[in-house]
Amino acid sequence: MSNSYFQFPVIGPLVTRHAEDAAFYWSQLDRTAASPQVGFEKLQHFNRLQDAHLAGLRIAGASGWLPALHALERWRKAGEAFVCTLLAMAPVNHARLDNILAVVRQRPDELLRGLVSALVWVGDQSDEVIRIWSGPKADPVAQVAALRAVAVRGPAALAHLASPLATYFSSSTPYVRAAACRAAGAGDKSGIASLLIAALEDVDLAVRAEAAISLATSGEYEHVLSVLKACVLLQAGLYAAATGWYRMQSARRLHRWTTKLALLTPPGASSAHDLLALLPARSGLTFAMAHGDLIHLPFVVEQMANPEVDRYAGWIWETLTGMDLATVGWTMPALAPSTQDTSEATPQTRLDADNGLARPLHAAVHAHLASGPYVQFYGKRVLFGRELDLKHALDLLESAPQPVRSLAVQGLSGVESTVRINVRAPAQEQRSAMNALNYMFFGKSAT
Numbered sequence: 001m002s003n004s005y006f007q008f009p010v011i012g013p014l015v016t017r018h019a020e021d022a023a024f025y026w027s028q029l030d031r032t033a034a035s036p037q038v039g040f041e042k043l044q045h046f047n048r049l050q051d052a053h054l055a056g057l058r059i060a061g062a063s064g065w066l067p068a069l070h071a072l073e074r075w076r077k078a079g080e081a082f083v084c085t086l087l088a089m090a091p092v093n094h095a096r097l098d099n100i101l102a103v104v105r106q107r108p109d110e111l112l113r114g115l116v117s118a119l120v121w122v123g124d125q126s127d128e129v130i131r132i133w134s135g136p137k138a139d140p141v142a143q144v145a146a147l148r149a150v151a152v153r154g155p156a157a158l159a160h161l162a163s164p165l166a167t168y169f170s171s172s173t174p175y176v177r178a179a180a181c182r183a184a185g186a187g188d189k190s191g192i193a194s195l196l197i198a199a200l201e202d203v204d205l206a207v208r209a210e211a212a213i214s215l216a217t218s219g220e221y222e223h224v225l226s227v228l229k230a231c232v233l234l235q236a237g238l239y240a241a242a243t244g245w246y247r248m249q250s251a252r253r254l255h256r257w258t259t260k261l262a263l264l265t266p267p268g269a270s271s272a273h274d275l276l277a278l279l280p281a282r283s284g285l286t287f288a289m290a291h292g293d294l295i296h297l298p299f300v301v302e303q304m305a306n307p308e309v310d311r312y313a314g315w316i317w318e319t320l321t322g323m324d325l326a327t328v329g330w331t332m333p334a335l336a337p338s339t340q341d342t343s344e345a346t347p348q349t350r351l352d353a354d355n356g357l358a359r360p361l362h363a364a365v366h367a368h369l370a371s372g373p374y375v376q377f378y379g380k381r382v383l384f385g386r387e388l389d390l391k392h393a394l395d396l397l398e399s400a401p402q403p404v405r406s407l408a409v410q411g412l413s414g415v416e417s418t419v420r421i422n423v424r425a426p427a428q429e430q431r432s433a434m435n436a437l438n439y440m441f442f443g444k445s446a447t
Helices: 012-034 040-060 062-075 078-087 094-104 108-121 123-133 140-153 165-170 174-184 193-199 205-217 222-241 244-264 270-276 281-291 294-303 310-321 362-370 390-399 402-412 427-442
Strands: none
Touching: 012 040, 012 062, 012 078, 012 108, 012 402, 040 062, 040 078, 040 390, 040 427, 062 078, 062 094, 078 094, 078 108, 094 108, 094 140, 108 123, 108 140, 108 244, 123 140, 140 174, 165 174, 165 193, 174 193, 174 205, 193 205, 205 222, 205 244, 222 244, 222 270, 244 281, 244 402, 270 281, 270 294, 281 294, 281 310, 281 402, 294 310, 294 362, 310 362, 390 402, 390 427
């Protein structure tokens, strides 16, 4: 009997399909962060499909790497950057990583998201890459990738930076300085608080905003929220003036900063109410949801009369109050496809971001709110009609859509535990963390 073993042939078109579909499912997972209709169950489904295609690429070996790299070079999208980076990480292949960086440098604003996601996805397997890419001779794109991976992975990853974190605050590249401010939020700020305070006056808008976020996160520098608020309003102006791809990038930054500002602003703060009138309607609604103070409900109901955001406003109402508008009959009947308005006047937000959400009956919700059923929740942080505590947060992590799950994580911020939950992490990792917290505090694992 021969000692040789049979090796299945690599089918080129099939491997190429694996590369394309793995990138597609990462993109689906990435978009779920803002999707009102994707919860943990659907997240697990996308994750399984993505893993199946990644497994096919790994089995193909070098024959799997080349189609993935060609796809990145051709399409230059974040999903392709994610796939290529994962294939370069087990084990770490520096030649492959150099190939990836060569492409990412051409479009860092768009591609870094996928690259950083992959570094976070593999956990401590990225320690070596973080050390090399954060080195003093590394280019700014590599340093930003390393610092942003540290920001997501948390305090343990800080130790793998090639230089002390303070070093990156003096970079001539504002993107590196902003990434350093993000990474500062991952650990103890006592040694770099003065650098963060100085960064509040940086010439770059992103550096000022990220410095304010890191300082405010510690709970000792609430006065810096005024800086973050100013940054949010400046970014809102940039968003209003932007078009095309730049508008999409501007919207992403505005959403992040608005959400952070809402989470860091104490419930009951009068400044929160004043801000809503200054923001674009969609950003104001996002702030109202993330802040969780039901004193914002009149603003939410007012936006139900705005055809550009009426569906989003209805979903925000449901997320804050826990009331299902369809169940009580306060939504408009869905139009048949042949009668839907597809003219140029139809707001793009209703065709895309709010697709699938029902249009609320503004008059009915307005009359209900006038009866004052939510006054007892004014000045409190609420999700789905309940104050956000540990048990409620864990329940929402199981059942709520991704944007709400992200907010629910904030309900765990004061928990004395080493368990961290990243709602963009692999589903299996999230499940393990959720089970660990349920067992730790309630003596049972989630189903």
